[in-house]
Amino acid sequence: EADAFSPTLLVALIAGTGAASMVLARSSVSPDPQAMGVFLVAVITGVMLGALAERMPAIPLLVTFSVTAIGAVRGAVGAAAIWDLDIVGYLLVGLGIAVALVAGRGFSSMLRTGRVSLTERPPGVLASLEGAAIAASIFYPLINIIL
DSSP states (O other), rough: OOHHHHHHHHHHHHEEEEHHHHHHHSSSSOOOOOOOHHHHHHHHHHHHHHHHHHHHHOOTOOOOHHHHHHHHHHHHHHHHHTTOHHHHHHHHHHHHHOOOOOOOOHHHHHHHHSSOSSSSSSSSTTTTTHHHHHHHHHHHOOOHOOO
């Protein structure tokens, strides 16, 4: 029975901490009022570019993980530059988001196939949401430590 409940419990835990982190990042205790905007730009940029690179296998230099990570970091730094925020701080936050997005890819394959497979695309339409959920769960602690 533990095999049946443990993935569900882990997903619920990540979703709960992600929701709490987003609420705290948007509240008055957040170190930066524009933090949620930077998070959204970084995650959307990283996920979209990673999905685009994944669907273009003919170009050998486009590795999905690298494109996702670089897109997330560039999205965070670009948003910080546009909104005149701490660029170095958001560079570090972007690196944390990038790591979470890539880790979410392994977590997604583990949940959907029962094994960790980083070379093939996990089944399902919403496979990239695990990375966004993991990034959301670490976002508020990250901005509190760095900013």
